[in-house]
Amino acid sequence: MSQDPWLLTPGPLTTSMSVKQAMLHDWGSRDANFIAINARMRQRLVAMIGGEDAFACVPMQGSGTFAVEAMIGAFVPPAGKLLVLINGAYGKRIARICDYYKRATAILEWPEDQLVDPAWVAKALAADTAITHVAVVHCETTSGVLNPIAEVARVVAAAGRRLLIDAMSAFGAIALDAKDVSFDAVAASSNKCIEGVPGLGFILARVDALKQCQGNAPSLSLDLYDQWQALEKTGQYRFTPPIHCIVAFDQALTEHEQEGGVAGRGARYRNNCKVLVDGMRAMGFQPLLPDHVQAPIIVTFHMPADPRFDFQAFYDKLKDRGYVIYPGKLTVADSFRIGCIGRLDESHMRGALAAIRAVMAEMGVASGSPLRQAANAE
Known part of the structure; x- marks a missing residue:
């Protein structure tokens, strides 16, 4: 067997042989062993942000964008307004999701080679009291810029608003501690820095905020609240999960821990x-x-x-x-x-x-x- 090419990309990525081998077995989606693997995966992800009992992990079938869209649809209510911080394509994608969902938005935009400026965010929040939530991309892979998440979180919290984070390309390699950074939800996926395979997004959400999301989602398949409730009550997904991807992701999480988290x-x-x-x-x-x-x-x-x-x-x-x-x-x-x-x-x-x-x-x-x-x- 010839060597696959090395993927020097933002994802999908080169994976370990052991992650690949984890997909060589078949599992029933309602099988007790698979349900246990899925529960362990969810617990590991919450632990990665120090979320303990205050946060829940809600996995969502699909790519990372599915998770971001589910997060926006659940956490920004129909009467809410989202301030989108844009310095690349993925901030623009969040704004486009809001257009599809008919959510009110305000936009602050910087060139792709510049950081999001927390001082601008503070001014925008002071000027527009209708804004209820702020969305930011942690690492904007359009350019590779690392946005100042902690500083943004401080000004959002000081203004009494709620923060939503797209941490797709940063999660698992750049620290995000829920005890130090205030946010309602963060979205990421299986195939970036944790080095799993594509097919699963996930949202780590503050439970108190998640409880307020019932009825907000404009999509059945991306209803984050309903997905959470099903997992909490039965341990099972509402619809067929990407089983092989999840089992591989669990193996990738083991290897992540072995490397030092x-x-x-x-x-x-x-x-x-x-x-x-x-x-x-x-x-x-x-x-x-x-x-x-x-x-x-x-x-x-x-x-x-x-x-x-x-x-x-x-x-x-x-x-x-x-x-x-x-x-x-x-x-x-x-x-x-x-x-x-x-x-x-x-x-x-x-x-x-x-x-x-x-x-x-x-x-x-x-x-x-x-x-x-x-x-x-x-």
Whole structure:
């Protein structure tokens, strides 16, 4: 069996062999053993934020966006108003969900290479008393920027409003402690920093707030409150769950704990990110973000200015060498992205850098610099 390509992407990601092997068995969705696995998974996720008895985990079939949509539909009531903080595509997606659900919104938007500014949030909340909730993306993988969640949470709490967090690309590798950061709900998924496979989203919700969500959801399949009630009463999902994904996720959670939890997983990713950025800079590539706002999740690089550089050829030649990267998603700059997460370590990052050097030489591109004068220098 040939080696699968290494996925240097924001997800889906490279997974361990043991996570893959967990899916080789069949389980009944109403089987006592599966119900026990699902309950253990839910408890582990609550423990990851220090949620104890104050929080509940509500898993939701589907991708991470399913979980975010379920969170918005449940927690923002029809008479509520959501302030959406946008500095990338995923903040914009939250606003689009509100359009579908006919929820009133206000929007604060920053360029994709800038942090959300808590001072702006405080001013917006003071100016509009109709706002009941605020939504923010923890790590915006459009650029790789890490938003100041704790500072945003403080101004939202000080204004007496409720915070909803999309932590899709950060959860499991960047600390989020419910004792230190005040929020009603956080959404994430099985296939990012916990290194499971795609197919399950989940919401960690403050129980007191979740109890107020009955009847809010404009969707049957994404009714978070009903899903929670079914799981609490029977241990079972309302509709067929992605069983193999859940069992693999449980195995991934075991491996996450064995690595040292959030601190251990985050340390590996931070080292991956440093190796990658240092190596790319040595070839002339320029990251979009300064180091102090760069999350160790995915790094955006400016396109080289050299006219001999063609991204599609670059992508294809790297894939031929066993490394899959990601195109850019920015409006502020022509770019591409390389991920640091998944079952990858320093050796994989150095292997990717060697492949990039080889491809650049094959393309006749001497430097990855985005500056035209550097590319044309003799």
